Each structure stands twice: as C-alpha cells, then as structure tokens.
Amino acid sequence: MNKYIITVKPGSTQEKIVESAPGELIIYLRAKPHDGEANATLIKLLSKHFNIPKTSINITRGAKSRTKIIEF
Numbered sequence: 001m002n003k004y005i006i007t008v009k010p011g012s013t014q015e016k017i018v019e020s021a022p023g024e025l026i027i028y029l030r031a032k033p034h035d036g037e038a039n040a041t042l043i044k045l046l047s048k049h050f051n052i053p054k055t056s057i058n059i060t061r062g063a064k065s066r067t068k069i070i071e072f
Contacts, residue, residue, distance in 0.1 A: 003060075006068045010038040017049050039063060046070065 005024045012028035020026050031041040039059060047054045052072055062068035 001071055004070045006042070006070050008033075008038060008042060008066050008068060010066075015041075015045060017045065033066075042068075046072075 003023065007020075007024075007026045009026065009028045010031055010033040012030060014028060015030055016028050018026045018028075027042060027045065029038050029041050029045070031038040043054050043057050043059075046052075046057050050072070057070060057072045060069045060071050
C-alpha cells in the first residue's frame with residue numbers, strides 16, 4: 001500500500017502534479033473546493049497519473065482540508 005501526503009491547490013489555471021519530496025505531492029486542480037468537486041477531480045487525476053483504478057484510491061485524512069493523506 002502506497003501512502004502520499006498531498007497538498008491540493010484548487011482553483012488553479014491548469015491541472016498538474018508536482019513531486020515536492022519523496023512521498024509528497026503538490027496537485028494543482030481547476031475544480032473549486034465545494035460539494036466534493038475538488039476531491040473527485042483529485043482522485044481522477046491520481047488515477048490517470050499512477051494508472052490505477054479510481055476505486056483503489058482512498059483519502060484517509062483531510063477530506064475537507066487542502067492537506068490530505070492518500071492511500072492506494
């Protein structure tokens with residue numbers, strides 16, 4: 001099981017993933033952080049980046065925070 005600490009930057013002009021340190025990612029999202037829209041976009045982007053199904057990605061901490069812990 002892989003674990004990442006993720007800092008999300010919602011409302012950005014582009015979507016991209018930047019590795020800031022081993023096991024830490026900064027993810028820029030176009031989606032706004034309301035009604036779970038940013039979290040859904042985050043899972044979709046991680047799924048494409050790591051080439052894994054969306055159902056295997058789990059936000060274990062920080063679902064309503066910009067700093068999250070993700071396991072898959």
